[in-house]
Amino acid sequence: MLPDRLTLIDETNRGDHRYLDAADKCYFFGEYFAGKGYQGGGTNQLIFNFKCKPTAAASNPARHGHKDRAIQTIAAGLRGVFAKDSAERITWIPIPPSKAEDDADYDDGRDFLVTTSRSLPKLRLPWQRSMPARPP
DSSP: OOOSSOEEOOTTTGGGOTTOOTTOOOEESSOOOTTOGGGGOHHHHHHHHHTOOHHHHHHOHHHHHHHHHHHHHHHHHHHHHOOHHHHTTSOOOOOOOSSOTTSTTOOOHHHHHHHHSTTSOOOOOTTOSSOOOSOO
16 A cells, blocks of 8 residues: 655655755655545555544454554555664654543554564654553
8 A cells, every 4th residue: 555665855845844944854655635534545544544543443343453454554664665774773753642641542553653663673752651562
């Protein structure tokens, strides 16, 4: 579902990312179409499944499966484009969870994604008290 290469944000598309300047190197896998929901294409569907709230996943086995497959798809995509030695020289900054750890919709999926991408170093992220408990 993901392309097998990354795209660099450069002078042709930097205008879409106002907080980046010419010295920043930022790459992405796919194009997200705002306002289109899961029907906006493969990347939108992947993000929709990845962002599934834990309470929704817990109450619907199909949604839970879609969420887990989204995590595995993204992790595999990262493993496919980054060798371990280069991954260890990169600063990885997943988006922090929006809920507190004691909230039913707290989601460690972003943290788990980074640690599941086996070519990536095992990171303790600033907002974590401990490493994610999910098995790889």
